[in-house]
Amino acid sequence: MLDPNYIVGFVDGEGCFSITINRNSTMHRPEVRLVFEIELEEDDGPILRSIQEVIDCGNIYRFVYKRFPHWKPHYKYKVSNFKDIYGKVIPFFRKYPLQAKKKFSFEKFCQAAELIKEKKHLTLEGVERIKKIRHKDSLDALDAHVQWGVAKNY
Amino acid sequence: MLDPNYIVGFVDGEGCFSITINRNSTMHRPEVRLVFEIELEEDDGPILRSIQEVIDCGNIYRFVYKRFPHWKPHYKYKVSNFKDIYGKVIPFFRKYPLQAKKKFSFEKFCQAAELIKEKKHLTLEGVERIKKIRHKDSLDALDAHVQWGVAKNY
Numbered sequence: 001m002l003d004p005n006y007i008v009g010f011v012d013g014e015g016c017f018s019i020t021i022n023r024n025s026t027m028h029r030p031e032v033r034l035v036f037e038i039e040l041e042e043d044d045g046p047i048l049r050s051i052q053e054v055i056d057c058g059n060i061y062r063f064v065y066k067r068f069p070h071w072k073p074h075y076k077y078k079v080s081n082f083k084d085i086y087g088k089v090i091p092f093f094r095k096y097p098l099q100a101k102k103k104f105s106f107e108k109f110c111q112a113a114e115l116i117k118e119k120k121h122l123t124l125e126g127v128e129r130i131k132k133i134r135h136k137d138s139l140d141a142l143d144a145h146v147q148w149g150v151a152k153n154y
Numbered sequence: 155m156l157d158p159n160y161i162v163g164f165v166d167g168e169g170c171f172s173i174t175i176n177r178n179s180t181m182h183r184p185e186v187r188l189v190f191e192i193e194l195e196e197d198d199g200p201i202l203r204s205i206q207e208v209i210d211c212g213n214i215y216r217f218v219y220k221r222f223p224h225w226k227p228h229y230k231y232k233v234s235n236f237k238d239i240y241g242k243v244i245p246f247f248r249k250y251p252l253q254a255k256k257k258f259s260f261e262k263f264c265q266a267a268e269l270i271k272e273k274k275h276l277t278l279e280g281v282e283r284i285k286k287i288r289h290k291d292s293l294d295a296l297d298a299h300v301q302w303g304v305a306k307n308y
Binding site for chain 2: 011050
């Protein structure tokens with residue numbers, strides 16, 4: 001098993017804590033989600049499996065960027081289930097704190113998680129509060145061009 | 155002080171072990187150098203100082219990419235003194251092994267270091283052997299457009 005401090009170092013460099021707000025939701029209000037993810041080129045896929053084992057949740061996906069066909073395929077480790085975010089991801093990084101600037105994104109992520117835990121994101125007022133917390137890392141425009149699929153070998 | 159495993163995780167994501175061969179050397183043969191470096195955006199500079207403290211060698215530089223003036227300034231932690239590479243950087247990552255694909259670059263870096271230690275890089279035959287070992291990470295074309303300078307605050 002990987003040392004937890006190794007994972008913290010890796011995530012400080014390569015991880016992403018996002019607060020996504022989907023305005024095109026079929027519901028009567030924007031849909032708020034928290035996503036923790038790490039994206040790497042295909043040949044670095046095995047380390048994602050090792051990280052997943054320690055964090056003990058999430059899935060690994062393989063995908064290609066349609067807009068950038070010359071790019072290598074990528075793997076993404078992704079946790080978007082709120083129970084896992086709140087019960088596993090956040091406690092892990094509370095126990096083993098981030099050391100680089102990513103700690104600021106993580107703090108905002110945790111603030112949003114508390115509001116979601118209290119079901120505040122189900123009201124327009126709550127969504128507005130989360131919008132204010134939200135940080136630029138959440139603006140993942142490339143995602144719209146991603147072809148998702150569960151990885152065969154993972 | 156940072157946990158060494160944290161540094162290994164961070165370097166697996168963001169570090170670079172390069173074998174550089176300068177064909178325009180003023181000497182009668184190409185000049186071979188090993189460089190270990192981590193480059194980050196300016197606002198993530200403090201973590202480089204913390205890593206430098208543990209590895210116990212190297213310098214930190216601040217620079218801008220002339221070709222990409224809209225990019226934020228960057229900081230680079232760089233070790234290029236061979237004595238430090240051989241006596242500090244390599245032993246550190248032997249003691250705390252890399253876990254992701256970067257371990258393959260590191261192995262090539264170590265092979266080249268052994269040849270340099272034996273002064274093989276001072277012969278054309280030795281340079282050819284190192285060229286064969288060399289990996290794609292070494293091809294850092296962007297470096298030619300870098301404006302170097304010792305960081306004021308580091």
